[in-house]
Amino acid sequence: MSTLVIADHDNASLQPATFNTVAAAQKIGGDIHVLVAGNGAQAAAQAASHIAGIAKVLHVDAPHLAGFTAENVAAVIVPIVKSGGYTHVLAPATGFGKNVMPRVAAMLDVAQISEIVVVESADTFVRPIYAGSVLATVRSADPIKVITVRATGFDAAAATGGSATVESIAGAPDTGLSKVTGQELSKSERPELTSARVVVSGGRGVGSAENFKLLEALAAKLNAAMGASRAAVDAGYVPNDYQVGQTGKIVAPDLYVAVGISGAIQHLAGMKDSKVIVAINKDPEAPIFQIADYGLVGDLFQIVPDLTAALG
Amino acid sequence: MKVLVAVKRVVDYNVKVRVKPDGSGVDTANVKMSMNPFDEIAIEEAVRLKEKGIATEIVAVSCGLAACQETLRTGLALGADRAILVETDVDLQPLAVAKLLQAVVAKEQPKLVILGKQAIDDDANQTGQMLAALLGWPQGTYASKIDIAGGRATIKREVDGGLETIEISLPAIVTADLRLNEPRYATLPNIMKAKKKPMETVTPAALGVDVTPRLTTLKVVEPPKRKGGGKVADVAELVAKLRNEAKVI
Ligand SMILES: Cc1cc2nc3c(=O)[nH]c(=O)nc-3n(C[C@H](O)[C@H](O)[C@H](O)COP(=O)(O)OP(=O)(O)OC[C@H]3O[C@@H](n4cnc5c(N)ncnc54)[C@H](O)[C@@H]3O)c2cc1C
Ligand SMILES: Nc1ncnc2c1ncn2[C@@H]1O[C@H](COP(=O)(O)O)[C@@H](O)[C@H]1O
Numbered sequence: 001m002s003t004l005v006i007a008d009h010d011n012a013s014l015q016p017a018t019f020n021t022v023a024a025a026q027k028i029g030g031d032i033h034v035l036v037a038g039n040g041a042q043a044a045a046q047a048a049s050h051i052a053g054i055a056k057v058l059h060v061d062a063p064h065l066a067g068f069t070a071e072n073v074a075a076v077i078v079p080i081v082k083s084g085g086y087t088h089v090l091a092p093a094t095g096f097g098k099n100v101m102p103r104v105a106a107m108l109d110v111a112q113i114s115e116i117v118v119v120e121s122a123d124t125f126v127r128p129i130y131a132g133s134v135l136a137t138v139r140s141a142d143p144i145k146v147i148t149v150r151a152t153g154f155d156a157a158a159a160t161g162g163s164a165t166v167e168s169i170a171g172a173p174d175t176g177l178s179k180v181t182g183q184e185l186s187k188s189e190r191p192e193l194t195s196a197r198v199v200v201s202g203g204r205g206v207g208s209a210e211n212f213k214l215l216e217a218l219a220a221k222l223n224a225a226m227g228a229s230r231a232a233v234d235a236g237y238v239p240n241d242y243q244v245g246q247t248g249k250i251v252a253p254d255l256y257v258a259v260g261i262s263g264a265i266q267h268l269a270g271m272k273d274s275k276v277i278v279a280i281n282k283d284p285e286a287p288i289f290q291i292a293d294y295g296l297v298g299d300l301f302q303i304v305p306d307l308t309a310a311l312g
Numbered sequence: 313m314k315v316l317v318a319v320k321r322v323v324d325y326n327v328k329v330r331v332k333p334d335g336s337g338v339d340t341a342n343v344k345m346s347m348n349p350f351d352e353i354a355i356e357e358a359v360r361l362k363e364k365g366i367a368t369e370i371v372a373v374s375c376g377l378a379a380c381q382e383t384l385r386t387g388l389a390l391g392a393d394r395a396i397l398v399e400t401d402v403d404l405q406p407l408a409v410a411k412l413l414q415a416v417v418a419k420e421q422p423k424l425v426i427l428g429k430q431a432i433d434d435d436a437n438q439t440g441q442m443l444a445a446l447l448g449w450p451q452g453t454y455a456s457k458i459d460i461a462g463g464r465a466t467i468k469r470e471v472d473g474g475l476e477t478i479e480i481s482l483p484a485i486v487t488a489d490l491r492l493n494e495p496r497y498a499t500l501p502n503i504m505k506a507k508k509k510p511m512e513t514v515t516p517a518a519l520g521v522d523v524t525p526r527l528t529t530l531k532v533v534e535p536p537k538r539k540g541g542g543k544v545a546d547v548a549e550l551v552a553k554l555r556n557e558a559k560v561i
Contacts, residue, residue, distance in 0.1 A: 015472075067478070069478065070441060070444075070451055070453070071444075071450055071451070074445065094472055095454070095470075095471045095472040096471075096472070098437050098453075099441065099451075099453050099454070100441075101441075102406070102437070102438035102439075102440075102441035102442045102445070103441045103442070103444060103445040103451065104445075105407065105438070105442065105445075106407060106410060106441070106442035106443075106445035106446050107445050109407075110407070110526065111405055111406070111407050111526035111527050112406070112407075112436070112438050112442075113527065114435065114436050114437060114438060115435070124530065128435065128535070129338075129433065129434055129435050129532075130323070130329045130338060130432070130433055130435070131432065131435070132535065133328070133329050133534065133535075134329060134331060134338055134532050134533070134534060134535075135532065135533050135534070135535050136529050136531075136532045137529070137530040137531050137532070137533075138527045138528065138529050138530065139527065139528045139530055140526060140527050141526055141527070141528070142526050177449070177450035177480060177481065178450045178451070178452075178478050178479070178480045179478060179479050179480075180476060180477070180478050181466070181477050181478065181479050182476070182477035183473075183474070183475070183476050183477070184474050184475040184476075184477075185473040185474040185475075186473065186474040194472075198560070198561075222561065230490065233490075233491070234490065234491065239474055239475075240456065240470045240474070240475065240489075240491060241470070241471070241472060241473055241474050246432065246435065247350075247429070247430055247432075247489075247490065249472075254560045255554070255558070255560040255561065265328070266325070272538055275558075275560065276554070276558045276560050277538075277540065278550065278554070289540065289541065289543070290540050290541055291538045291540035292540050292541070292542065293540060293542050293558065294542055294543070294544050294550055294553055294554070294558075295540075295541070295542060295543045295544070296543070296544050296546070296547070296550055297543065303547060306547045307547050307550065307551070310547050310548065310551045311551065311561070
């Protein structure tokens with residue numbers, strides 16, 4: 001039994017969810033190799049070699065992997081899985097992993113098991129369905145298990161302590177199917193949403209992009225990442241990458257502050273495993289209060305500035 | 313060009329689902345069913361492509377029980393021209409659906425297949441990518457904008473850091489994200505017209521596809537309920553509690 005973990009990285013460093021994915025691989029057992037496929041990704045490959053418990057890092061570098069397109073990355077992964085005889089292929093359930101892994105699974109003619117949160121055994125896993133309202137335990141009969149891992153289900157593997165060898169290997173050529181031609185990445189001074197210790201999220205109640213500055217000020221005090229409900233994103237108050245929920249990002253910080261968010265199940269799906277939840281909402285009946293540890297009923301335009309000030 | 317749209321019948325997003333007492337699955341008896349919301353967006357995008365003169369025909373496809381006919385009728389009322397039901401009682405998993413769609417694509421030869429990014433029941437987020445792999449086509453997943461010109465598609469995608477633009481050749485697979493468009497409602501005249509639009513039924517066997525599930529669901533449970541409902545009176549109490557009780561600030 002051996003596992004190939006597909007690293008999500010930006011060539012320079014590994015995305016945090018990669019470490020949680022290694023932790024899931026450790027629960028499965030057997031040798032763990034990490035594949036770093038990119039363009040000029042030496043630093044990311046080095047970082048992977050330091051993760052505790054890794055036997056080997058495979059590094060594939062090529063200009064056509066610069067965009068991390070699913071077509072080219074899957075074409076690299078599949079022959080490595082076949083020749084390496086891996087029984088498990090794991091990637092984090094990030095935008096990258098979700099895009100690439102089903103393509104890998106279909107090329108291998110196996111099912112994919114999406115967003116596992118528990119490893120029960122080498123072939124049995126728990127995953128949330130129906131916006132997290134239900135947890136399903138599923139067993140795979142396929143010879144190769146292709147899996148995406150929900151980072152919040154596993155404590156990150158240690159980033160240091162390992163000294164795996166880095167093996168540079170050649171990868172599949174450019175498929176020529178897809179090309180990344182542009183990026184509009186949202187710039188923020190705030191920490192990254194899915195790995196932050198504190199998250200401040202705003203909903204439709206915040207009312208405008210301008211008003212989100214109130215939340216920014218609070219987030220700055222708390223050294224928090226910024227998040228949002230779908231309604232706030234749809235209304236254009238904040239960029240799409242702020243969305244927390246069933247079809248957005250899944251977060252489980254130590255502290256989640258929900259401001260002007262009603263608490264629809266699709267939103268709760270993305271944050272209900274947070275350690276402590278604070279809700280600020282003027283409607284005492286808002287469903288968000290049912291899951292909040294500390295609910296404060298009132299006008300956010302009063303409360304948020306007061307709270308920011310009180311945090312000195 | 314011909315556009316194929318895959319639509320799934322799912323438990324309506326407003327329904328609070330319940331686990332069957334024996335833990336074998338989710339209770340879907342007497343529960344409101346609807347078209348997967350992302351698939352409404354997929355249909356809408358196809359209709360807009362037709363209104364722009366880019367798409368010439370829209371074929372809606374659904375795989376599953378005979379009841380998926382309702383979902384297909386909704387698709388026809390929203391603007392699809394005809395529908396194909398791949399009928400089976402087997403519990404279909406994404407790989408099986410992708411193979412069925414691959415077989416339909418082989419017959420229909422569309423230039424573009426639009427799917428939803430994710431079905432809100434299984435939350436798999438797989439079928440479009442799998443179909444693209446089986447066909448050897450490019451995939452424009454999580455699309456928030458589609459431009460088609462000169463045999464190529466330019467897709468703006470929602471990614472973890474913001475937005476990314478890719479250029480792919482046609483034929484291609486696109487999966488719809490929430491911000492691709494705002495779907496229209498079916499009007500009464502269009503619902504009436506939809507009843508007369510053609511709907512064809514085929515079986516997985518006729519398409520030569522083995523749909524045997526690869527995954528077995530051993531049990532389903534409701535997650536432990538979070539103990540919430542605590543209230544604080546004011547900001548001062550909130551700050552004190554976060555500092556001294558929760559110790560998170
Ligand atoms: C397919 C699908 C996928 C979805 N995916 C997601 C997802 O991933 N994430 C997500 O969040 N949603 C998702 N949704 C949407 C979800 O169903 C809700 O519509 C959404 O979460 C509501 O956002 P909201 O709470 O900001 O807005 P609303 O429900 O409108 O709530 C606004 C809240 O603000 C409060 N408020 C207003 N003014 C003030 C004030 N001055 N002070 C204090 N409080 C105030 C109101 O009392 C209200 O409770 C999805 C829906 C569908 C159909
Ligand atoms: N049984 C089905 N019939 C038709 N389309 C489907 C079916 N299952 C999934 N799809 C399509 O695939 C998309 C993604 O579904 P999933 O991979 O299950 O999350 C859906 O939004 C549909 O467009």
